[in-house]
Amino acid sequence: MPTVGALVSPFIDAAIMGLALIAFTRLSGLRSFSKMSGYDFAITVAMGSVLASVVVSKSTGPLAGIAALAALFVVQAGLSHLRVRSRDAQDAMDNAPLLIMQGREVLEDNLSAAKMTRADLMGKLREANVTHLDQVRAVVFEQTGDVSVLHGPAGGGLEDDLLDGVRDAV
Structure with missing residues (x-):
């Protein structure tokens, strides 16, 4: 039988990860969850995967999850910056309509x-x-x-x- 702590832990982890996600989104802006290109979609899915991993895994704590989310936000910001500055990067990352x-x-x-x-x-x-x-x-x-x-x-x-x-x- 699971202990009360084992049952409460996923809720605490989810709350911590949710707050981290909100904080990172506020820092990076609305593009964080936009659907502007394929890489935006991939990063959004990866963020959801990180959040779920932390909540359901007993071995991954919220600090590792926060670090993973931070890394994804930094990668997305870097790619977005590159995409805006370089037509070649934009062509490589985006499908043309x-x-x-x-x-x-x-x-x-x-x-x-x-x-x-x-x-x-x-x-x-x-x-x-x-x-x-x-x-x-x-x-x-x-x-x-x-x-x-x-x-x-x-x-x-x-x-x-x-x-x-x-x-x-x-």
Whole structure:
């Protein structure tokens, strides 16, 4: 039978780790849990893994967890700084957004490259409240994996700047 201390310890560890996570997030800013790129997602998952390890493991204490979280925040800050300062680093870390639909035309090769089906695409159009394909200006598979649907009244245009940096945009 577990002792009371053994039952209470995970709660204390979770509280300590939660406070550390909040403190590090406040120090580093909102980007800590953003979904701007693949590395942001990977760091966020790693942070959750560290937190869970400390809470469920009897051998990993909160100090080791805090050190691991600090390391992840420092790595993320360093990579973010590098990404902002160097176009090569940005290109290496980020996927370029991909145009998957231009007006009514579905770009089949790009849809396939995004690992999306027509059913996925139609679902995203419905989520964006598109009621007629004539409303679609462009659909972009973003670097985060999200899908952006740019739409408006039939016959309307689209500012070129909105597709700046999007692969295969003309």
